[in-house]
Amino acid sequence: MDDFYDEGTLISVLTTQPLDRLLDYKAPAGGCPQGAYVEVPLGPRKVLGVAWGPGQGGFDPAKVRAAFRVLDAPPMRAELREFLERSADYTLTPRTAMLRLATRAPGLGDGPAMRKIYRKGDSEPDRMTDARRRVLEVLDEMGGLSLTLKELADAAGVTSSVVKGLAKQGAVREEEAPRDTAFARLDPDYGGKALTDDQAGAAEELRAGVRSGKYGTVLLKGVTGSGKTEVYLEAVAECLRKGRQALVLLPEIALTSEFLTRVEARFGARPAEWHSGVTVTERRRVWRQVAEGGAQLVVGARSALFLPFRDLGLTVVDEEHDTSYKQEEGVLYNARDMAVLRASICAGRVILASATPSLESWANADAGKYQRLDLVSRFGPAVMPEMRALDMRGEDLPGSRWISPSLQAAVKRRIAQGEQSLLFLNRRGYAPVTICRACGHQIACPHCDARMVEHRFQQRLICHQCGESTPKPEKCPSCEVEGKLAAVGPGVERLAEEAAEVFPDARLAVLSSDLFGSARQLKAEIEKIAMGGADIVIGTQLVAKGHNFPNLTLVGVIDADLGLQGSDLRAAERTFQLMRQVAGRAGRAEKPGTALLQTFQPEHPVIRAILSGDEEGFWKAEADERRAAGMPPYGRLAGVILSSTEVQEVFDLGAAMARQDGPLRRIGAQVYGPAPAPITRVRGRHRVRLLVKAPKGVALQAALADWAGQFRLKGELRMAIDIDPQSFF
Template sequence: MTLTGQSFFQEGQLISVLTAEPIDRFLDYKAPEGGCFAGAYLEVPLGPRKVLGVVWGAGEGRFDPAKIRAASRMMDVAPMREEMRDFLIRAGQYTLTPLSQMLRLATRAPGLMNPPSMRKIYRPGTGEADRMTDARRRVMQVLEDHGGAGFTLKELAEAADTGPTVVKGLVKQGVVQEIDAPRDVAFPPLDPDLGGITLSPEQAEASGALCAAVDSGTYNTTLLKGVTGSGKTETYMEAIAACLRQGRQALVLLPEIALTAEFLTRVQARFGARPAEWHSGVTMTERRRTWRMVGEGGAQLVVGARSALFLPFRDLGLIIVDEEHDGSYKQDEGVLYNARDMAVLRASLCSASVILASATPSLETWSNAQSGKYNRVNLTARFGAAEMPDMKAIDMRLEKLPASRWISPTLASAVDRRLEAGEQSLLFINRRGYAPTTVCRACGQQIGCDFCDARMVEHRFQKRLMCHQCGESKPVPEACPNCEVEGKLAPVGPGVERLAEEVAERFPDARIAILSSDLFGSARALKERIESIAAGEADIIVGTQLVAKGHNFPLLTLVGVIDADLGLQGSDLRAAERTFQLMRQVAGRAGRSERRGVALLQTFQPDHPVIRSILSGDEEGFWRAECTERQQAAVPPFGRLAGIILSAEDAQQVFEFAGEMARRDGPLQAIGAQLFGPAPAPIARVRGRHRVRMLIKADKTAPLQRAISQWIAQFRVPNAVRLAVDIDPVNFF
């Protein structure tokens, strides 16, 4: 299908429409009353239903004219720009995703087909309450947290965990305003000249380079590599300001919703108003508003998760991918894409700048910067008086540690010294829950998920066993499900909850805070906990990977990594890279204020090359060595990989079909690609479906997508079998 710009089609003229329904083709319709533009969003009949569609161009007339139906109406939203349509096409071609699925990804906002209307929204008022109950305080706190953004009655009551009558009571007293307002209004304007903090000379030089790239008005990508605490955020804020001065829009992608609250506060301080938000924690009303305003130009800056990349920006001038190395930018279900790579693609199509910010960049990004494909800007020192922490290893082979204990005497002594000095310590373990495995001491059976080939993790605080693959949970049984013997189930290995239990026993007078994503019911609760820790209301923080991402605790001077060897196990080609990144990021939480910090890594392999690189701080040396190994193995970023994942409820059926595919791999051989497998996936059953994986390895310049398409086209995939193609896989489970 050829794009036709903003062509106008007269009423009744034949048009080609793409819907978000699972129909892998364009459909012909007659233009609606009043006509329509290419890119217009339409309501079109499909069988007995009316569905969303986008005008892709002139109809091709391949259907019986008498059976072609007219589109119902053109929707009152900004049309999809040609650049956006081109982006969806190219992203779909790269990821081998049907275009209808790409459109669904780009239209995931509620109520898009509803006509404009008014609604009652609730905002802070000027009155004072006759009395302030806990429920009323929660209502006011929600309104304050969201900067006065309008809520519907239902949304405000749910967010405050109270009933509508509480809100209505506050309305009667003028504490909360009830306003009739259009459902979707523009976001408050941002002031790029309001002024930020005074930058250091190094930061000023870096921001100058970033602003120059934005001011060029052409596509470019820059790696902003700065040590933890160097002020990367404040530096790229100036690039956002440069983008806003041009009248263009900016997008900031964050890897975790948990980071959003703190970041929004910094944006408001810098630009005088809150930006638009796009992530799963935003209300449906605000999601629709953001989607519409982005298309109309009523949202200058969007802060969001990876899917924000598919919003219909009117004039996108800058994309920032913060913590660009983070694995959460890879979507592993539905449309399999990497938001970092798709950000670069989108920017190249709309003459925008990309900033990839990280203290520990991905090897792909580092390599692109080394080769000159990307620009590179460095921040080598922490901001102000803060200095990088000292890094030391604790050789666990020399420590005398009792059974079922994980805090070494050396680490415990270091924590004691911080407690005496009134400073904070962080103990890090990259495992959620209480224990990763529960085993029966009578029969040796490990409790597994009923629907997956995965062990269930005990979450003692919730008194449940949970599967971290499919989310299935059940109460901790009294008796072994296998032998039915009672009192013999025992936890094996530590999780964050079990480590916290040991901390409470070892340091009984310390105030302990646990930071793990599954222990907080809302982003607001997590934000409040982080703020209390930063204010000094905890002595020892026990945390999972969540603590490694951007938090600033001024009193924190000690980081203890309980199991630095954990990520080095297995055959994942990125194991060394991920371990290096995680350890450096976690260590970077220490000493971010005036007090010097130290990071202690408990390891049984102090001489491992990765551990030595972490301790030495020779990041460039690590990347060079890792690049050399990858180049010799011809794997990314010096080769291409693609994963094929097949699944079915019938194990024999899926293995037989996978075997047939492997025997007919001619199109792959034609480009010199190697096919490995089929083999059971490392987690061979998920949600009751048996999983088989194949891996394709090809030269970096090989036309991999075309060959895979030709290969798959040979087969009729059975209805009971699901086939997914993962271009550039990050995970291999």
Template sequence: MSESGFFEEGSRVGVLTTQPLDRLLDYRAPEGGCFEGAFVEVPLGPRKVLGVVWAPGQGDFDAAKLRSVIRVLDVAPMREEMRSFLARAADYTLTPMPAMLRLATRAPGLGDPPSMRKIYRLGDGVPDRMTDARTRVLGVLRDYGGLAFTLKELAEMAGVTSSVIKGLVKQGAVREEDSPRDLPFPRLDPDRPGKALTEDQAAAAARLRDGLRGGGYGTTLLKGVTGSGKTEVYLEAVVEALRLGRQALVLLPEIALTAEFLTRVEARFGARPAEWHSGATMTERRRIWRMVGQGEAQLVVGARSALFLPFRDLGLVIVDEEHDTSYKQEDGVLYNARDMAVLRAATCGARVVLASATPSLETWANAEAGKYERLDLVARFGDAVLPEMRTIDMRAEAMQSGSWISPSLRRAVQARLGKGEQALLFINRRGYAPVTLCRACGQQIGCEHCDARMVEHRFLKRLMCHQCGETRPIPDTCPSCGAEDRLAPVGPGIERLAEEAAAAFPDARIAALSSDLFGSARALKERIAEIAEGGADIVIGTQLVAKGHNFPNLTLVGVIDADLGLQGSDLRAAERTFQLMRQVAGRAGRAAKAGQALLQTFQPEHPVIRAILSGDEEGFWKAEAAGRQAAGMPPYGRMAGIILSGPEAGPVFDLGNMLARNDAPLRRVNAQVFGPAPAPIARIRGRHRVRLLVKAPKGAALQEALAQWIAPLRLKGDLRLNVDIDPQSFF
């Protein structure tokens, strides 16, 4: 290999493939040679697989038997900083490198040659007659803001046959075009005027711009009360990144947030950015992946996996609502996107902005320690003021059986409706009821594949397991004793609350917002937009509604069960309850009308409830930090979770006990092992689960010790082991 990283034809190259292998594979460089970082197609047995030229060959395989790289793909090579990021992320999360490479190549058809294709856009014509099928096609095209689709994609998303689309093409309502497969994204204009900023906003934006101009890595906590205009401030940082010719990435915690955000970006820059998440079409994902690598996508707005796109020159990463638990990937590769954003930026010399009204304790502590800069926005934008917050003491309320809306909350809602304003009733439980009980035998209906209760979803007429997704019809008789008409729902969920609200407020238009009530992300976005425009009087919502939505006419938030998150022994129960209550209360009074948040609680004297009401956020964080520090818990100590699973409980426990007995590598770094014990949900999808928790001092070399600890294991049969560094949940 030359100093430029070029491998001449026939020389030995080490290729990392996406296949589950524990090492690089040696191949011969193809005709014309290849560069380090090149995406290649290589033979593996009878198959052709994707890989990246990672390093010179190891030389431990007979050169005469080496097979040649089949071809170099016509895409931008993986940059050295990206390879470094994947390797560092793999080391931190104890993830095999092939799995990391799969994260970085999640786009179809990367090896397809450039070609033309037929695409379909919204046309100017009007159909001679409208049908349901035609309405769905035009609705999809309008919802996606002028994006193009292939015939197959558009037909699938609209649920129609291709002939329906062809008929609309003939009438000019849909336009058919020939287009290259992957087009650059429209250029964003950083010189378009933005919104006028307040003095606080302008000062914060100036600090962010200065950081970008100074170059190099740095992380800033942008902490602002709900409605303070954090988005407008960090968009000014995007402006600066674009002016410097660098790319920017904005991570959002929820796909439903993207519609409103993309509209704001388009208004600010005159064009839409690239949009990367599970709702994007396969055609669009391939286009984004390729254009990002070529520098032809200046701004990407996306979910956590957007961190693994092959940016050519990433200069800025925004993590909006950085405290949100959805940034933690709980399946496959276990990582926290907030932490990986910081690692990615440190690797490529980019700036990070962590934005939140209620930051995670980890981020707050890093700012306190001086590792992160902190910028505060203390007032709401414009005429809006923070809502008045108070409790409703449920011990003093005359509640009817089977009712969850207190008389005091009913009166408050009725008063807001009388003024033509909107109210939000919040409960952090999906479905109709969390438990279905047989009144004859006392049996609770559980999932056949998990140790979890089935949740009734009455709107869907199904029982659903929220662990594995298993569903079945609501039975007429008890599956245990066979008794008829004795099954009863116990406890409230969002659907039951909507039913009660409909009876209590018969003239009100009620909208229930929960992710499982909508068949697609598009339908959910539509409903949120309708509500924001006044399309409902009362919103019944789960934590989905706490995530950054702006309902200008919403002036009252009623929290049905403020005590719910305080139950159990979760390390982060107090923190998450505080964050959720403050966030959901922040939906009220975001425009000129004053807002109010009422928290129904049986524990109004609880320290967390008192902290929520007082608004003494710094006092809460300091108290929470002191408790964690005294216990040596994160972020002042380190933790890792080990989840063992298998089809039979006995071998899983045997494996856990063997690990616990042979903990010498952990003791060398002063780490403790707790367990094995059944996981709180001890069976999911038919697999028995056993958990061990490892606790270590802050500075311990935990990953190295964990790697040594589990290295001797040889998992037999269908046993599996997963390591979760910095676990966010303990299920």
């Protein structure tokens, strides 16, 4: 049990400020328990902190200032404090930065209060306008969530007077409600579905693990459409029966709405949500109710892993292979790995669900560290799609076109049969490069060493590194010749333009994350497609992630070779995963599906593995290659990115670090570099990369800390250390 510190007792406090150390204060009036959220003075400011333990002392007690007060919030549990400590040590992140991840909710110190909220009313407005329609659509979209006047008006893009006008007519109901109410109770026995023998066996294994009350991780591998979600929801139900809390992590906000509907159908009420699309008011409510036990199940993005659960019994990482679980800015962590760490601390279970697992998870299951459960067939009458390669070397295709004659014919057959087709290209925008045909100049970002991507729907050029956006110029910025700027290469917008010409009578829909202003708009478009509102869907990686289009029977991959280019360690793995996931969109109902992969390399081992469906053979071959090279998961990697506004500074520091690598050599590690990062300038900062390779099982983090600690960063120099890097940009 945590200690209690009487008033005036010396306590150490971890604040959310960028000071990587504990600070001593006197306990506030009335004292405080260990783990209490406290408000403390730091210079002239009041800042948030947590009573981490007894004070360290070693200085004049008379100079120690007292904490102002204890916040009205449940104290941080010892389990979460240990998780933050260990995750900070693993990722070489300051503990203060980890604490910021765990306190991302506004008004934590505010006490109970009443507020006005707005819900859908029982009446219809006397006349419907576009503004009023948007308000009602937002309320439908949010379901039972509480919205303040400002949140509702902002979400609908209207003034508050529109909402108040609807309230006067009874179309919107204005209520007084207490802040931070508990979520509706979920009933684990409410709406369970009949499972196949395959599913029932896996579900019972998962339930037994939850009942054990002990830590364990399970890799739930099932082909697309095999019912993985229904199976792991049975484990969630068992967790609820045990009185413990559950967390389901999803890789994309776009998946949340459909998933919440399934959860409500299974348990009779909506769970708590935690992601960037949730309102400020709702974030505070979720944070507090998770801590108080008023939220049994949270569905969220990777940051939900840092919520203050009272008793976290189960964490599900859906599509566990997805790269979006790796945080690439700020605190660099992989939510999949951190979920396993947190479960090991709180005696919880972890389910890693995927049709195409990461090699790390596959290897852990192969080594017996994780249990593995397989779902080998699709649910109901659906069968896996037939997969074929279209050898582009034999296709008669003009240089400015990308949809081959064979794929065109297949799409036309589907249209004639009243079925849907998906054309997949994992490249956003209209074209990746804009070049001047007069002087050869390629339009680049002024702040990054990256080409500006044309987004024709928005009539702008956008940098996908820093977000810089400019109107497309009429004349070349280099030679100033007009009319000579040309788009080079395809993006989904250009593919849509071609599809409109090739299939003039077809209804087209484009799914790309940058084409929708809100999650609500994206959800509406996905629902429209699922209901048959398009003949041809043109999409990026977004469409590969869990969406179910019952009438979609053909998937055409425009450039199956795209991900095989470059020297990325995981290029083969990611291409294999993406192609198999995309192909799985075809034939999800009673109609059989076909997946056609346009490729110039049909003999490539990855393409052959995709077509053959020999997934185990692919993983074993990939594992053998990594093992022979001593690469993850059979070795360790750490990336070091140095950056500065002065290019010479970063090269000088990188060269010095490469020379003074004694702490790393002592554990058998090697340093590669320094070398310019693949994207050498981002947001005006020059970037140099070093890569550290070490044997598996060595104390890499300690050696890295000793190595990096030899160097003082002055002026504009910055250093970021990425443990287990997933990308090498």
